[in-house]
Amino acid sequence: MESAFPTAARLGLHVLLYSSLLLNALFLAHHFLSAPPAPSPLLSEADNGGGGGALSWALRAARDAESVAAAGCSGHGRVFLDGIVGQDGRPGCECNTCFEGPDCSVRTPDCTVDADSGDPMFLEPYWMQHAEASAVVVSGWHRMSYRTTDGLFQSVELERCIRRLHAAVGNAVADDKQIVFATGSMQLINALVYALSPDSNSGSTASVVATTPYYPAYRTQIVLFDSREYRWAGNTSMWAKASGNSTTKEDVIEFVTSPNNPDAVLHQPVVGGSSAILDHAYFWPHFTHIPAPSNEDVMLFTTSKLSGHASSRFGWALIRDEKVAKRVNNYILQNTMGTSRDTQLRMLSVFKAILANLHGKEDIFAFGHDVMTAKWRKLGAVVSRSRRISLQNIPPQYCTYFDKIREPSPAYAWVKCEREEDSDCSDVLLKAKIITRSGVWNDASSRYTRISLIKSQDDFDLLLERITEFVDAELTAAGSNSM
Amino acid sequence: MESAFPTAARLGLHVLLYSSLLLNALFLAHHFLSAPPAPSPLLSEADNGGGGGALSWALRAARDAESVAAAGCSGHGRVFLDGIVGQDGRPGCECNTCFEGPDCSVRTPDCTVDADSGDPMFLEPYWMQHAEASAVVVSGWHRMSYRTTDGLFQSVELERCIRRLHAAVGNAVADDKQIVFATGSMQLINALVYALSPDSNSGSTASVVATTPYYPAYRTQIVLFDSREYRWAGNTSMWAKASGNSTTKEDVIEFVTSPNNPDAVLHQPVVGGSSAILDHAYFWPHFTHIPAPSNEDVMLFTTSKLSGHASSRFGWALIRDEKVAKRVNNYILQNTMGTSRDTQLRMLSVFKAILANLHGKEDIFAFGHDVMTAKWRKLGAVVSRSRRISLQNIPPQYCTYFDKIREPSPAYAWVKCEREEDSDCSDVLLKAKIITRSGVWNDASSRYTRISLIKSQDDFDLLLERITEFVDAELTAAGSNSM
Numbered sequence: 001m002e003s004a005f006p007t008a009a010r011l012g013l014h015v016l017l018y019s020s021l022l023l024n025a026l027f028l029a030h031h032f033l034s035a036p037p038a039p040s041p042l043l044s045e046a047d048n049g050g051g052g053g054a055l056s057w058a059l060r061a062a063r064d065a066e067s068v069a070a071a072g073c074s075g076h077g078r079v080f081l082d083g084i085v086g087q088d089g090r091p092g093c094e095c096n097t098c099f100e101g102p103d104c105s106v107r108t109p110d111c112t113v114d115a116d117s118g119d120p121m122f123l124e125p126y127w128m129q130h131a132e133a134s135a136v137v138v139s140g141w142h143r144m145s146y147r148t149t150d151g152l153f154q155s156v157e158l159e160r161c162i163r164r165l166h167a168a169v170g171n172a173v174a175d176d177k178q179i180v181f182a183t184g185s186m187q188l189i190n191a192l193v194y195a196l197s198p199d200s201n202s203g204s205t206a207s208v209v210a211t212t213p214y215y216p217a218y219r220t221q222i223v224l225f226d227s228r229e230y231r232w233a234g235n236t237s238m239w240a241k242a243s244g245n246s247t248t249k250e251d252v253i254e255f256v257t258s259p260n261n262p263d264a265v266l267h268q269p270v271v272g273g274s275s276a277i278l279d280h281a282y283f284w285p286h287f288t289h290i291p292a293p294s295n296e297d298v299m300l301f302t303t304s305k306l307s308g309h310a311s312s313r314f315g316w317a318l319i320r321d322e323k324v325a326k327r328v329n330n331y332i333l334q335n336t337m338g339t340s341r342d343t344q345l346r347m348l349s350v351f352k353a354i355l356a357n358l359h360g361k362e363d364i365f366a367f368g369h370d371v372m373t374a375k376w377r378k379l380g381a382v383v384s385r386s387r388r389i390s391l392q393n394i395p396p397q398y399c400t401y402f403d404k405i406r407e408p409s410p411a412y413a414w415v416k417c418e419r420e421e422d423s424d425c426s427d428v429l430l431k432a433k434i435i436t437r438s439g440v441w442n443d444a445s446s447r448y449t450r451i452s453l454i455k456s457q458d459d460f461d462l463l464l465e466r467i468t469e470f471v472d473a474e475l476t477a478a479g480s481n482s483m
Numbered sequence: 484m485e486s487a488f489p490t491a492a493r494l495g496l497h498v499l500l501y502s503s504l505l506l507n508a509l510f511l512a513h514h515f516l517s518a519p520p521a522p523s524p525l526l527s528e529a530d531n532g533g534g535g536g537a538l539s540w541a542l543r544a545a546r547d548a549e550s551v552a553a554a555g556c557s558g559h560g561r562v563f564l565d566g567i568v569g570q571d572g573r574p575g576c577e578c579n580t581c582f583e584g585p586d587c588s589v590r591t592p593d594c595t596v597d598a599d600s601g602d603p604m605f606l607e608p609y610w611m612q613h614a615e616a617s618a619v620v621v622s623g624w625h626r627m628s629y630r631t632t633d634g635l636f637q638s639v640e641l642e643r644c645i646r647r648l649h650a651a652v653g654n655a656v657a658d659d660k661q662i663v664f665a666t667g668s669m670q671l672i673n674a675l676v677y678a679l680s681p682d683s684n685s686g687s688t689a690s691v692v693a694t695t696p697y698y699p700a701y702r703t704q705i706v707l708f709d710s711r712e713y714r715w716a717g718n719t720s721m722w723a724k725a726s727g728n729s730t731t732k733e734d735v736i737e738f739v740t741s742p743n744n745p746d747a748v749l750h751q752p753v754v755g756g757s758s759a760i761l762d763h764a765y766f767w768p769h770f771t772h773i774p775a776p777s778n779e780d781v782m783l784f785t786t787s788k789l790s791g792h793a794s795s796r797f798g799w800a801l802i803r804d805e806k807v808a809k810r811v812n813n814y815i816l817q818n819t820m821g822t823s824r825d826t827q828l829r830m831l832s833v834f835k836a837i838l839a840n841l842h843g844k845e846d847i848f849a850f851g852h853d854v855m856t857a858k859w860r861k862l863g864a865v866v867s868r869s870r871r872i873s874l875q876n877i878p879p880q881y882c883t884y885f886d887k888i889r890e891p892s893p894a895y896a897w898v899k900c901e902r903e904e905d906s907d908c909s910d911v912l913l914k915a916k917i918i919t920r921s922g923v924w925n926d927a928s929s930r931y932t933r934i935s936l937i938k939s940q941d942d943f944d945l946l947l948e949r950i951t952e953f954v955d956a957e958l959t960a961a962g963s964n965s966m
Contacts, residue, residue, distance in 0.1 A: 057614035065541050094632075128623070135623060136621050140611075141617075144791050158565065217817070224814065311628060313666075337667055349623070
């Protein structure tokens with residue numbers, strides 16, 4: 001028989017062994033559960049990281065990113081890596097409009113809702129839900145050279161993704177076109193007008209026109225750059241009156257936004273024989289039905305309204321004529337030497353994530369369409385009770401992408417004030433604490449104003465509150481008048 | 484006495500225990516050695532990642548980045564995340580000029596060296612050595628909005644870093660200036676000329692000038708944009724001849740590159756009373772001595788020549804007059820709606836890494852100066868044996884940043900062909916298999932040509948080979964003539 005001491009020792013040995021084995025199990029579980037060999041779009045699993053999950057130089061950046069992402073900000077804001085650093089040495093919450101406080105939990109009393117800008121924040125939740133697929137690590141030495149994979153300034157892989165996306169969505173024929181990248185489609189406005197204008201030695205000046213209500217940047221850019229080769233000639237009806245039959249059509253450059261910003265109507269060029277620039281920023285299935293692929297000579301697109309990455313400043317043109325594409329490229333080269341290659345890397349992740357989910361249950365267009373139709377339906381229900389304001393009418397239409405009749409989901413409401421005395425519609429809504437963009441900006445009547453629906457859900461919820469208050473006040477007043 | 488069996492069992496228990504303890508120790512060692520709680524510039528250690536190293540959504544991106552970074556490409560190339568994907572589904576090596584093969588190990592026979600572009604690849608090794616500090620994870624939802632921390636388009640934290648850097652380096656007085664970000668300093672050339680030109684209603688036209696030899700983009704941009712408010716008026720001496728006393732000085736905008744591209748000379752404006760734009764792209768201690776902080780009204784800088792990130796397209800202007808800054812901002816807004824916020828995030832990491840190492844043994848300027856002085860010394864030694872070509876003379880000078888007399892380290896060699904028959908110097912060198920940039924581009928004589936020294940070490944080593952062959956051939960010929 002053994003003494004008490006050895007028994008206790010043996011018991012202790014067992015406790016130690018089982019503790020140690022348990023610790024082993026915990027370490028193993030921690031190791032494999034917390035650092036799974038995630039499916040990589042780039043690499044085969046066998047090559048994945050070299051050493052079963054051990055990271056070296058990228059770990060610090062990955063931790064920093066996950067740490068700021070973990071901040072909740074009460075669901076009304078978020079922390080960014082490059083946010084303004086507070087007294088605690090860390091970036092703080094950046095709150096949605098009308099929310100405040102260190103964790104964005106406080107509703108700003110009596111807040112004026114901002115429905116002015118076309119900030120595409122409605123897609124932010126999509127990317128939060130697809131965090132793994134869309135994240136990208138930029139190393140300090142990533143692609144420092146001016147030259148990238150096309151020998152110049154454009155990523156060949158990104159160009160391939162863009163072509164695949166147009167083909168899969170069916171919104172544009174890209175096969176027989178050149179693709180030119182730019183720092184947002186903004187940069188392409190003047191670049192294309194330059195490229196389509198007569199040569200500086202010809203002595204002639206192109207007239208640049210658009211049909212009311214049009215996107216104001218066409219006018220403001222052409223006026224700002226004030227080139228000798230082209231000039232802003234006003235809206236198409238003004239231009240037709242002023243020019244009579246005197247101007248040769250070859251010297252007219254027409255901007256056509258389709259679907260239109262602000263009113264979501266699909267448009268074709270109206271000046272026959274002109275050079276048309278089709279701005280298809282919103283020609284994606286979350287905003288509009290796609291009747292057929294567009295196949296114009298010059299077309300404009302932007303990630304701002306496709307994926308919601310407005311801040312990345314990435315747009316592209318599809319151009320049929322090689323000489324025109326060359327002139328645009330030369331302009332972009334002289335202006336900015338191409339668009340940021342950091343952004344091109346990020347956009348590659350974003351495009352790959354979009355492509356991987358097309359027509360599946362995580363389809364970005366289905367997500368966006370759901371969000372936008374819900375908004376349009378709710379807004380329409382409130383406004384239909386009013387006789388003071390009205391919205392544009394958009395019928396449900398067959399969409400080739402979804403292969404069904406789809407409900408309307410415009411990016412903007414184009415609001416008309418119906419009362420004679422409400423001649424400044426944006427001012428009427430401002431008094432109801434809603435900031436909108438007056439139709440004057442679109443060269444249209446001030447009786448119209450634009451309400452943005454593509455901002456965050458918070459922005460929309462508050463907008464709906466204010467609009468409801470506005471319509472309720474109208475009905476109450478009408479009720480007391482009729483009494 | 485115990486039986487053999489229990490003893491064996493107890494021995495087994497011990498072995499198991501020690502194995503288990505060893506395994507624990509290994510797990511612990513692995514955990515802490517492979518995933519150390521790295522010093523984070525952003526976060527305190529206690530908050531570092533939540534769970535001691537466990538990553539979730541950022542892990543895949545971090546692994547992809549480390550995997551491509553691990554490819555050696557024989558030291559003559561590298562793999563990028565967005566490289567062209569080969570048949571194996573992975574991006575391949577992108578080789579330095581004159582190297583080829585799947586792993587860049589093959590020297591291209593009889594290769595022509597490219598010393599043309601100002602591609603700042605000499606700093607790539609610095610960032611490879613500072614991988615952890617400079618890496619950044621961009622989440623899919625990172626800062627999608629048009630608006631950033633200044634309420635418009637510029638990161639407040641990045642602006643703070645830029646001000647701290649100018650103060651610490653002592654190359655510019657930034658305190659009393661506005662900072663305007665742009666898509667490379669390229670975009671600022673025309674933006675500043677626009678901002679300094681008379682109003683479009685004034686009817687007058689500004690003359691834009693520069694002193695030969697000047698950076699050609701000043702001319703090419705002004706000619707391309709062809710605005711009614713300003714025009715390219717040639718080099719300062721041509722302009723002085725043509726204008727006599729007739730042009731009011733207020734309508735002259737003078738570009739002054741200091742140190743100059745191509746010849747590295749520090750310059751001041753020469754047209755008294757003009758609006759001067761000081762292009763300080765190269766006014767950093769790796770390229771030049773810093774005699775004193777520059778304090779001009781309008782100054783230009785770019786990360787391309789500071790950190791070597793040419794592809795990020797990030798530059799900034801320091802502007803004293805608020806009205807001028809406002810006009811530049813308006814131009815940038817109309818042209819591109821600011822510069823990529825993805826790039827601003829990356830630049831924040833880069834600037835923080837630079838700032839953290841100033842005056843230490845990992846100082847980027849000390850690193851860059853070492854690389855560039857070595858190149859200049861080697862090139863000088865070979866060319867000094869020649870009577871056919873010569874280099875500009877740059878004396879050692881006192882530098883306030885290094886607080887010592889420093890050896891010259893120009894970005895470019897400004898080569899002169901001395902023989903009367905060698906009137907096209909770039910052609911002379913091209914015949915020796917060296918691509919350079921003819922002085923004609925700088926509005927100078929074709930007797931001069933620019934050799935870039937800021938490209939990769941491979942590019943320089945090959946350049947030195949070719950130049951040595953060229954000089955040896957001259958000496959051999961001279962030797963046989965004198966025999």
